Amino acid sequence: xxxxxxxxxxxxxxxxxxxxxxxxxxxxxxxxxxxxxxxxxxxxxxxxxxxxxxxxxxxxxxxxxxxxxxxxxxxxxxxxxxxxxxxxxxxxxxxxxxxxxxxxxxxxxxxxxxxxxxxxxxxxxxxxxxxxxxxxxxxxxxxxxxxxxxxxxxxxxxxxxxxxxxxxxxxxxxxxxxxxxxxxxxxxxxxxxxxxxxxxxxxxxxx
Amino acid sequence: xxxxxxxxxxxxxxxxxxxxxxxxxxxxxxxxxxxxxxxxxxxxxxxxxxxxxxxxxxxxxxxxxxxxxxxxxxxxxxxxxxxxxxxxxxxxxxxxxxxxxxxxxxxxxxxxxxxxxxxxxxxxxxxxxxxxxxxxxxxxxxxxxxxxxxxxxxxxxxxxxxxxxxxxxxxxxxxxxxxxxxxxxxxxxxxxxxxxxxxxxxxxxxxxxxxxxxxxxxxxxxxxxxxxxxxxxxxxxxxxxxxxxxxxxxxxxxxxxxxxxxxxxxxxxxxxxxxxxxxxxxxxxxxxxxxxxxxxxxxxxxxxxxxxx
Numbered sequence: 142x143x144x145x146x147x148x149x150x151x152x153x154x155x156x157x158x159x160x161x162x163x164x165x166x167x168x169x170x171x172x173x174x175x176x177x178x179x180x181x182x183x184x185x186x187x188x189x190x191x192x193x194x195x196x197x198x199x200x201x202x203x204x205x206x207x208x209x210x211x212x213x214x215x216x217x218x219x220x221x222x223x224x225x226x227x228x229x230x231x232x233x234x235x236x237x238x239x240x241x242x243x244x245x246x247x248x249x250x251x252x253x254x255x256x257x258x259x260x261x262x263x264x265x266x267x268x269x270x271x272x273x274x275x276x277x278x279x280x281x282x283x284x285x286x287x288x289x290x291x292x293x294x295x296x297x298x299x300x301x302x303x304x305x306x307x308x309x310x311x312x313x314x315x316x317x318x319x320x321x322x323x324x325x326x327x328x329x330x331x332x333x334x335x336x337x338x339x340x341x342x343x344x345x346x347x348x
Numbered sequence: 349x350x351x352x353x354x355x356x357x358x359x360x361x362x363x364x365x366x367x368x369x370x371x372x373x374x375x376x377x378x379x380x381x382x383x384x385x386x387x388x389x390x391x392x393x394x395x396x397x398x399x400x401x402x403x404x405x406x407x408x409x410x411x412x413x414x415x416x417x418x419x420x421x422x423x424x425x426x427x428x429x430x431x432x433x434x435x436x437x438x439x440x441x442x443x444x445x446x447x448x449x450x451x452x453x454x455x456x457x458x459x460x461x462x463x464x465x466x467x468x469x470x471x472x473x474x475x476x477x478x479x480x481x482x483x484x485x486x487x488x489x490x491x492x493x494x495x496x497x498x499x500x501x502x503x504x505x506x507x508x509x510x511x512x513x514x515x516x517x518x519x520x521x522x523x524x525x526x527x528x529x530x531x532x533x534x535x536x537x538x539x540x541x542x543x544x545x546x547x548x549x550x551x552x553x554x555x556x557x558x559x560x561x562x563x564x565x566x567x568x569x570x571x572x573x574x575x576x577x578x579x580x581x582x583x584x585x586x587x588x589x590x591x592x593x594x595x596x597x598x599x600x601x602x603x604x605x606x607x608x609x610x611x612x613x614x615x616x617x618x619x620x621x622x623x624x625x626x627x628x629x630x631x632x633x634x635x636x637x638x639x640x641x642x643x644x645x646x647x648x649x650x651x652x653x654x655x656x657x
Contacts, residue, residue, distance in 0.1 A: 176429055177415035177626045178482055242630055247619070255617055309617065311480070312598060313427050313527050 159224035191228035257308035264301035394555035399471035399489035411484035424520040432560035450586035453501035467491035479573035489551030506586035511578035571640040609638035
């Protein structure tokens with residue numbers, strides 16, 4: 142793809158914006174800013190940004206349409222989506238390695254007994270094929286229709302992420318309800334797009 | 349074990365009193381100029397408040413004071429652990445009156461400074477287990493609740509004790525949102541309240557209580573989850589019926605009246621079998637009654653602790 146220096150600069154900005162929470166966590170760690178319970182703080186923060194970045198990735202397509210910039214989809218959606226996967230993966234690894242210290246018995250029990258962990262695990266497992274099929278090669282091999290089918294899993298994953306978050310909140314559910322509303326709006330946008338589509342056989346411009 | 353005995357020398361012994369009082373003035377002056385910010389700020393104002401050693405103290409390694417005073421659940425000052433240390437500075441703890449009332453012959457309204465002088469203060473180094481799965485070891489300074497309750501001469505109708513936290517939206521940003529049914533209320537059965545382990549804490553680490561830890565006076569019940577320890581108490585009421593407490597009202601399925609630390613009874617959403625001691629990497633096993641079973645298990649003889657969680 143031909144890219145001007147401006148495109149590259151914007152891409153770098155998007156990449157840095159996605160990476161900044163990770164830099165921030167490292168900075169807090171080095172300066173003692175992760176509270177007296179750094180393990181919990183790291184796990185929570187990684188989970189938070191997993192969800193936030195996933196929501197941002199869901200905004201790319203509507204934003205590209207709204208601002209009539211279809212190239213944004215090709216340029217930024219994969220990067221942002223992969224960063225969301227990275228945060229969710231780190232979130233899970235921190236839970237396994239830092240919180241439980243590879244106590245597989247306790248982890249297995251958690252997954253079976255705690256609905257919020259069960260749901261979180263399902264959401265993570267569903268994210269794996271999206272990350273694996275994100276390369277240009279996989280896109281070509283699968284063809285646009287099948288590739289799109291797989292990536293529509295995100296419409297299940299994002300609500301699962303919200304439910305996972307909702308079920309673990311101790312008392313104040315206001316923030317998670319707000320994020321849930323944002324996800325609901327983004328999915329409603331897709332629903333409206335589909336309903337408007339004139340004929341089922343016709344090819345859509347994007348998801 | 350790292351520290352078997354508390355060190356014999358304290359900061360007070362090695363620093364000349366006049367010097368440290370001047371240092372305190374300097375800190376106060378600096379704060380007035382807006383130089384002091386961030387964590388540990390309130391504790392700069394703490395006054396020395398020593399307590400006599402107690403046989404009830406654990407000799408486990410104490411959680412560093414910075415952690416005890418910067419990682420708090422005190423929803424009246426915000427929901428994040430760092431919020432109380434940030435927001436509680438504006439709480440005015442003088443003048444302060446504690447009302448002790450209800451089913452008793454001599455109800456009283458006691459000024460906090462009189463109350464602090466009324467009973468010999470003891471240092472109680474207790475384990476503190478939060479319902480969220482973390483724990484600390486905290487050197488509280490306080491006196492047995494039983495001493496205070498005896499002084500009001502409870503009647504035979506006094507079966508339960510209710511503790512009520514200050515509820516002032518002007519000073520407590522957290523109570524402006526209906527996160528819990530304010531004011532925060534906690535309760536104990538009379539025999540739990542009269543137990544020698546149950547104390548009213550007015551200090552920690554040999555100094556007056558920092559606001560974020562519940563100044564000027566709070567409840568500490570070491571064999572129960574931390575949230576039973578109501579902070580910044582304005583009212584203690586004796587009554588015949590079992591009260592419903594703030595967390596019970598918020599979610600009765602998850603938080604019971606007794607809330608004794610119990611590794612066998614999981615919180616519906618997470619295991620209570622283990623805990624992370626603040627400052628440690630590996631989780632440790634949670635002990636029944638937070639390790640105070642020898643002293644308190646008899647209070648619950650014949651009770652189904654799964655049902656009465």
